Amino acid sequence: MTDTLDLIVIGAGMAGITAAKKCASAGWSVAIVDELPYGGTCALRGCDPKKMLRAGAEAVEAARRLQDKGVTGETRIDWPALMKHKESFTDPVPDSMENGLTEAGVRTLHGRARFTAKDRVEIDGHGEIAFRHALIATGAKPRPLEFPGAERLIDSTDFLNLAELPRRVVFIGGGYISFEFAHIAARAGAEVTLLDRGVRQLKTFDPDLVAMLLERSRAAGIEIVAEAEIERIEDAGGAQRVVYRKAGESHTTEADIVVHGAGRVPAIDHLGLAAGGVETEYGGVKVTPWLQSPSNPRIFAAGDAAASPGKPLTPVAVFEGKIAASNMLKYKRTEPDYTGVPSVVFTIPELARVGLLEEEARETGDVEVRFTDTSGWFSQKRLGESHAGAKIITGKDGKILGAHMFGPDYAELINVFSLAIKLGLTVAQVKFMPAAYPTGASDIGSML
Structure with a gap:
């Protein structure tokens, strides 16, 4: 590979794969490299396998909550069998991801990459590669801890x-x-x-x-x-x-x-960023609002590796990858819009949020905060759940500024509030939505 590539993507997670495919579809010569199996943290070592294991925990918890309410007998988790269930999803991912990239015209490489100049990287087993653009999308890793042991x-x-x-x-x-x-x-x-x-x-x-x-x-x-x-x-x-x-x-x-x-930190300390003329800040690759390195304009960064305002979430990595690719292709300065990105802690039940915290909202001026203990509602009673609640924050104009929820299936319900915040909807407009009954969404009107 002696010719100069249009784009080298370092990191085969969701940000990198998204950008690689987009640029290849536009006719660019693109290669992607990762020292780990293709798929990234979310698909292989985070969100998805965690949710697979959680399915077993949810089933056990559901049965326990309904003991003496019509469900009898002991339910337990067979951990090795649950792990096989998880592996039925994760094991095919690397080959599937790599095949999809190959079909899209992206050259797939394996090995550790490091910058040797502002326009070159060296990849273990592949030598030095020149590029017009590079995207750093190497994700994050566990934060180093320094106590003995x-x-x-x-x-x-x-x-x-x-x-x-x-x-x-x-x-x-x-x-x-x-x-x-x-x-x-x-x-x-x-x-x-x-x-x-x-x-x-x-x-x-x-x-x-x-x-x-x-x-x-x-x-x-x-x-x-x-x-x-x-x-x-x-x-x-x-x-x-x-x-x-x-x-x-x-x-x-x-x-x-x-x-x-x-906690986790950007996984960039092995990249030889100084040789590539790439500056860092807050532990990640320093980027402009449009995800470009200010010290080396050839290079962009997206996802957890970038010191952008975006939260370390998979959907953020995906749309940052798309925007970085678009900016490289079209020489534009489009900035990501982080409005209305929800986040969820997948405990049992789950904790979800979108928009501003109450303390953040109050700094913007007059707001209305409505907190509701929903643990006695039908949605929870039918499941035997003892704890649930919602807090909705609105501005003087009636628009929803923040939504915070704890309870069964609220990870799905938070998406309605995400859309409302993204579109700037008012409480009255959201209440106007007819919801199927009885569903979680049918509770929204009472929360507002």
Whole structure:
């Protein structure tokens, strides 16, 4: 490959694959490279396999909630069988993704890539490649932790590939990963402890609904310890002993595995960015509002690797990949619109949000905040769910500024509010929507 490529994409996750196909369809010569199997974190090591495992936890939890309400007998998770169910989705993904790229005219490469100049990369096993443009879409990786014994941790990828689920599991961190996996592990019968150094968990979500989630998590058997500063992890006769400090005192807990759930950072430190003339900020590739490197205009970045305003979510990576590709193809400066992007913590039940938090909305002026405890509503009663709530924030003009929800199926319902915020709809306009009854959507009018 001695000719100069129109585009080299580094990272075969959703942002990179989207951009590669778009540029190839426009007639560009495109190659994509990844040192990991094609598909990225979401499809192989995150969102999708997690949701596959969650299906088992949901089924067990549903049966338990309806005990003495018409459902009898013990329901339990067969972890190896559930893992095979997960693998029935994940195993075909890399070949499927690569075949799709090949059919689109994209050359697929495997190996670690690093910049050697502003217009060149070197790829293990393929030598040096020249390019007119490059897209950095390498995603994120677990944040390095520096306390003694940190090497004893397993990460989210390891957890999603456990052949057997150990009896005792400790999660470090109070974010998405810890809570989602903790809810799966608890329903699968593990003794689960979550240690978070912060006062407040899931800080990007509504605190009133997070409090409801914490109560529900504890009811599911998850021990949550806040303001727990990890001092070290050490051997405990084949198990792991976690030593942490809380309120000035040292405490210990033992587990069979300790899982890193303490955040992720852009996976860019292996790329030789300095040789490529690429600047970084906030841990990611520094980009203009239209996703271009200001220090090397040949290069764009998208998804979790970019220091853009976008949240580290798959839909954001996809549309950033599309916009980066369009800007390269057409020499435009189109900026991504992040309005109305929802995010969900897939606990059981789930916690969802879109738009502004209450504290953010109040900074914009007069707002109306309506909080409703929906735990006694039909939607929850039929499922035997004890905890659910919604908080809707509107402006003086009646437009919805933020929606925050905790309850069964609210991950689907939040999409209605996402559309409302994206289109600038008012409460009156949303209430005008006739919804099928009885469904979750039929509750929207009462929430407003």
